[in-house]
Amino acid sequence: MSQSLDSYLALSALLFAVGTFGFLARRNAIAMLMSIELMLNAVNLTIVAFGAFVPALQPDASVIALVVMAVAAAEATVGLAIVIAIYRNRRTPLVDEYAQMRE
Amino acid sequence: MPMELLVTLLLALPIAGFGLTALVGRRLGTRAWVIAVPAIVVTWAIAMVVVWTAFSGGLGEGGLHFTLYEWVPAGAFTIEANFAVDNLAAVLLIVVTTVGMLVHVYSIGYMAHDPGRWRFFAYLNLFMFSMLLLVLAGNFMLLFAAWELVGLCSYLLIGFWYPRPSAAIAAKKAFLVNRVGDVGFALGIFAVWTTVGTLNFTDAFERLSDGLAGGRIEAWAITGIALLLFCGAVGKSAQFPLHVWLPDAMEGPTPVSALIHAATMVNAGVYFVARANPLFSLSPEAMFVVAAIGIFTAILAASIALTQNDIKRVLAYSTLSQLGYMFASLGVGAYVAAIFHMTAQGFTKGLLFLGSGSVIHGVHEEQDMNRMGGLWRRMPITHATMLVGSLSMAGIPPLAAFFSKDEILGEAFRNGFLWVWLVGILVAALTAFYMFRLMGKTFYGPSRVDPAVEPHVRESPRSMTVPLILLAIPAALLGLILGLPFGAGLIGQWLGPIFAGAEENLGRHPEAVQVLGVDGVLILVSVAVATAGLAVAIRLFGFHWPLRGDDTEAQPERVAALTARAPRLYRASFRKWWFDELNDLLFVRVGGRVAHFIWWFDRAIVDGTVNGIGDLAQSAGRDLRRIQTGRVQNYALGIALALIVMAGGFLIVTAR
Numbered sequence: 001m002s003q004s005l006d007s008y009l010a011l012s013a014l015l016f017a018v019g020t021f022g023f024l025a026r027r028n029a030i031a032m033l034m035s036i037e038l039m040l041n042a043v044n045l046t047i048v049a050f051g052a053f054v055p056a057l058q059p060d061a062s063v064i065a066l067v068v069m070a071v072a073a074a075e076a077t078v079g080l081a082i083v084i085a086i087y088r089n090r091r092t093p094l095v096d097e098y099a100q101m102r103e
Numbered sequence: 104m105p106m107e108l109l110v111t112l113l114l115a116l117p118i119a120g121f122g123l124t125a126l127v128g129r130r131l132g133t134r135a136w137v138i139a140v141p142a143i144v145v146t147w148a149i150a151m152v153v154v155w156t157a158f159s160g161g162l163g164e165g166g167l168h169f170t171l172y173e174w175v176p177a178g179a180f181t182i183e184a185n186f187a188v189d190n191l192a193a194v195l196l197i198v199v200t201t202v203g204m205l206v207h208v209y210s211i212g213y214m215a216h217d218p219g220r221w222r223f224f225a226y227l228n229l230f231m232f233s234m235l236l237l238v239l240a241g242n243f244m245l246l247f248a249a250w251e252l253v254g255l256c257s258y259l260l261i262g263f264w265y266p267r268p269s270a271a272i273a274a275k276k277a278f279l280v281n282r283v284g285d286v287g288f289a290l291g292i293f294a295v296w297t298t299v300g301t302l303n304f305t306d307a308f309e310r311l312s313d314g315l316a317g318g319r320i321e322a323w324a325i326t327g328i329a330l331l332l333f334c335g336a337v338g339k340s341a342q343f344p345l346h347v348w349l350p351d352a353m354e355g356p357t358p359v360s361a362l363i364h365a366a367t368m369v370n371a372g373v374y375f376v377a378r379a380n381p382l383f384s385l386s387p388e389a390m391f392v393v394a395a396i397g398i399f400t401a402i403l404a405a406s407i408a409l410t411q412n413d414i415k416r417v418l419a420y421s422t423l424s425q426l427g428y429m430f431a432s433l434g435v436g437a438y439v440a441a442i443f444h445m446t447a448q449g450f451t452k453g454l455l456f457l458g459s460g461s462v463i464h465g466v467h468e469e470q471d472m473n474r475m476g477g478l479w480r481r482m483p484i485t486h487a488t489m490l491v492g493s494l495s496m497a498g499i500p501p502l503a504a505f506f507s508k509d510e511i512l513g514e515a516f517r518n519g520f521l522w523v524w525l526v527g528i529l530v531a532a533l534t535a536f537y538m539f540r541l542m543g544k545t546f547y548g549p550s551r552v553d554p555a556v557e558p559h560v561r562e563s564p565r566s567m568t569v570p571l572i573l574l575a576i577p578a579a580l581l582g583l584i585l586g587l588p589f590g591a592g593l594i595g596q597w598l599g600p601i602f603a604g605a606e607e608n609l610g611r612h613p614e615a616v617q618v619l620g621v622d623g624v625l626i627l628v629s630v631a632v633a634t635a636g637l638a639v640a641i642r643l644f645g646f647h648w649p650l651r652g653d654d655t656e657a658q659p660e661r662v663a664a665l666t667a668r669a670p671r672l673y674r675a676s677f678r679k680w681w682f683d684e685l686n687d688l689l690f691v692r693v694g695g696r697v698a699h700f701i702w703w704f705d706r707a708i709v710d711g712t713v714n715g716i717g718d719l720a721q722s723a724g725r726d727l728r729r730i731q732t733g734r735v736q737n738y739a740l741g742i743a744l745a746l747i748v749m750a751g752g753f754l755i756v757t758a759r
Contacts, residue, residue: 020743024736032736099733 008049015042027094029083033076040072106156107169109149110188110239113196116146117232121225128221136211139224143200143207143231150200157193158597165189168241168305175244182302187241190597194442195238195374198449199367201577203231205570206362209457212566213358213464223263223356230256234367238374243292243302246375250288250339253368254281260363261355273351280348284338291331298324308381312608315385322386329382329389332375340372340426343400347682349423353415357460360415365422365452370445373429377438377602384436384605394434398526401427403680405533409540410666410676413470414459417541421496422452424530425504428511431523436609437514438602443594444507447581451495451504454574458489461563461571462545467556472541477550481560486546488571493542495578497535498633503578505630506586513625524625531629535636543644 015038022035044065051061087093120142128135156162166189175182207227214220233252240246254277262274296302298320299310311328314320336342341349352364363369376383376393383389404423411417425448432441463470465482479486495502498509508531515523552560562568585594643662666673675681730737 024740024743027736095735098735 005049005053009046012042012045012049015039015045027096029086029093029095029098030080032095033079033083036079037072037076040068040075044068044072106153106162106167106188109153110167110169110186111171112149113146113153113235114232114239116142116149117228117235121228121232124221124225124228128225131221133215133220135221135224136207139228140207140211142228143204146231146235147200147204150196153188154193154196157188157190162188165305166192179300180296182242182244184245185241185303186239187304188239189601191374191377191442191601192238194446194594194597195370196235198370198446199231199234199238202366202449202453202574203227203234203362205573206358206366206453206457209361209460209567209570210356210358212564213460214356215564217356219263223260226256226259226263227358227362230260230363230368234371237371241304243295243304243307247288247292250335250371251285253363253371254278254285254339257281257352257363257368260359261352263355263359267354270354273348273354277348277352280345281338284335284345287331287334288336288338291328291333291335294324294328294331298328304378308379311382312385325382326386326388329379329386330392332379332382333389333393336372336375336430337396338372339375340369340430341423342372342396342427342430343403344682346400346404346423347686350416350419350679353413353419357415357456357463360419361453361456361460364419365456366449369422369426370429370449373426373433373441373445376430376433377442380433380438380602380605381608383433384608387609390434390436390609392434394431394520394523397427397430397432397434398523398530399427400424401431401530402526402533403427405530405537406676407679408537409533410673412472412544414462414472414475414541414545415456415470417472417537418452418455418459421455421534421537422448424534425452425496428508428527428530431527432511432514435515435518435520435523436606437511437518438605439595439598440507440510440514442598443585444504444511446585446594447495447503447507447578450574450577450581451492454488454492454571454578455496457567457571457574458485458492461485461567462489464563464567465560466552467559469553469556472544474551474553475545476548476552477546478552478560479546482546482562484562484568484571488568488575489546490542491575491579493538495582496538497637498531498629499535499637500630501583503581503586505633506582506592509626509629510586512629513622516621516625528629528632532632532636535633536640539637539640540644543640548644 019035019038019040019042022038023032026032026035047061047065047068051058051065083093086098090097120139123138124131124135128138131137157166166187168185168187170183170185172184173181174184207224210223210227214223217223230253233249233256237246237249237253240249258274258278261277262271264270265274292302295307295311299307299314301307301310311320311325315322315325338345349364349369353360355364383393401424404420404427408417408420408424411420425444429441429444429448432438432444462475462478462482462485465478465485466475469475491502495504498505500506512524512527512531515521515527550557586592643665678684
């Protein structure tokens with residue numbers, strides 16, 4: 001375990017940026033869901049890192065990290081369900097094709 | 104029979120006649136009058152019973168007051184259809200129903216060849232109803248309704264021959280000019296309501312008077328109310344500066360001119376000011392305005408009447424002038440004299456107008472006096488009756504208008520209004536002159552009638568001449584009956600008590616008239632100027648003058664020489680002092696510009712603002728719609744960018 005909080009935060013920021021880029025750049029809905037997971041995990045890493053380095057935050061950080069994991073699991077389930085429903089309807093995983101709700 | 108029923112019948116019969124004639128009149132064809140005329144004859148008979156009862160004291164002290172029903176029940180604001188029949192209303196009833204009945208009979212002959220006669224009789228009946236309602240009304244609201252109804256009838260009847268553009272325009276002009284006065288009238292009624300909280304004549308005048316005495320109502324408020332109400336009277340009675348509609352109203356059929364625009368409706372203003380005498384007498388300022396406007400209209404109209412060539416227009420200006428006399432009389436506090444003059448004037452003017460209608464009928468619808476002349480042999484009855492009317496108008500004793508006019512002038516002099524008296528005397532001279540100019544150009548001198556028409560000129564049918572004769576009787580004798588002895592005649596006994604309170608307010612003490620003193624001199628002066636005016640007119644326009652060896656052939660040159668001496672005055676009179684042109688400039692040109700500017704302002708600024716806001720929302724929606732792509736990643740990019748901006752901003756702010 002490294003002794004520096006900064007290195008954890010840097011890794012977390014990197015992960016978040018990769019997730020953001022993936023969400024914005026990928027057209028495949030599954031890949032976008034994976035990017036979201038990446039961003040959530042980046043956030044979780046930040047929280048856990050703060051919990052490890054700041055003693056006063058430790059209990060809170062653990063609880064929040066667990067909540068985030070639960071939310072992420074729920075979100076992935078619902079998200080995948082939606083994607084599958086749309087896929088059955090539209091026969092494509094590409095979100096570009098999902099613009100019907102514009103009007 | 105109870106009086107209330109009779110008074111109600113006075114109103115019910117004409118309105119029923121109007122309804123029936125309007126419904127079935129078209130089917131009656133040439134007999135369109137069979138409902139309308141008998142209805143008015145019966146109305147006249149009933150009115151005479153009511154009048155007789157009133158003058159013999161049968162209606163009790165202060166007259167008969169009764170409520171027919173509650174007209175406007177609205178909580179504190181309750182208006183009843185209540186009527187007041189006192190001696191003042193009775194005098195008006197005599198004039199309105201008598202002239203009205205004779206005009207109805209006359210119209211049978213006059214309108215015999217007009218296809219719209221059923222419409223004519225229906226309107227005439229409606230007018231009779233409205234005018235009687237006006238006379239009998241016991242509160243401001245009812246009076247105002249009647250006031251507008253007579254205005255409506257006037258409009259309908261002026262524009263009776265509506266295919267003629269001049270008639271349609273004259274009708275509109277009369278209606279619109281009257282509206283100007285009526286705005287003031289309505290405001291006056293509002294002011295009465297807000298000041299004393301009642302619209303009943305008796306209560307309102309009592310409370311106004313008590314309020315002023317008790318210091319609860321300011322004097323200027325009384326003056327303001329009186330002047331606002333007077334605006335309505337100025338409009339209806341065609342006083343300066345709202346006098347322009349009456350001469351144009353002569354576009355209507357002649358019986359209408361006689362009934363509405365000479366004998367009855369135009370007297371409504373005089374009647375109203377007399378009815379409101381307890382109010383007006385509280386404000387010397389308002390009385391002064393009434394007197395000044397009256398006497399100014401009198402001289403203005405008389406000066407215009409001197410040069411007009413349309414026979415009906417001369418009579419119209421004469422009506423204006425005499426109405427001015429009446430207002431001057433009201434203004435100097437001579438109420439009895441004003442009503443006396445109104446009565447005399449009603450019969451005399453009705454007679455003159457019906458006579459002029461007979462002449463116009465005789466020369467085949469020609470109204471220009473330059474194309475008449477020498478008619479007295481062809482139309483002896485018309486000539487004789489009109490001569491009576493003209494002599495009366497000119498103020499020659501012992502005819503009706505001599506007594507009434509003399510009473511006005513005498514009262515003005517006695518009450519210290521020397522300027523009113525002086526102008527009045529001048530007007531009397533002018534009146535005699537233009538009346539005999541009219542007589543001379545129409546009946547005497549060489550015939551200038553169209554040669555094609557000349558052989559067909561003959562006396563009018565009996566239904567037209569009989570009313571003339573019947574009207575000539577009061578025009579000749581009314582003064583003797585009502586006006587003698589001077590200042591204490593029957594009319595004074597009838598009306599004196601009604602105006603006693605007002606005279607007390609004005610601080611007047613009726614004195615006996617001294618025929619052998621100052622008053623006798625005044626009478627002599629007025630008779631002298633009237634005779635002088637008459638003599639000059641006859642010399643210029645009349646028949647062979649027996650005392651000097653003049654011949655009528657030289658008359659046109661004499662007239663031309665006279666007009667050449669004062670060309671500007673002549674033109675001013677002939678062009679009616681340019682009042683129509685002035686109104687055109689003020690209201691059509693300048694007013695039109697202002698209206699145009701306001702229209703532009705409304706369209707460009709007011710509408711522009713409202714439409715601009717709408718357009719803004721619309722175009723904003725149209726433009727913002729583009730960023731709504733429906734692609735989730737575009738939104739996510741927005742979120743990300745916003746996050747970066749917010750985070751960056753946060754950093755910059757906290758870094759300092």
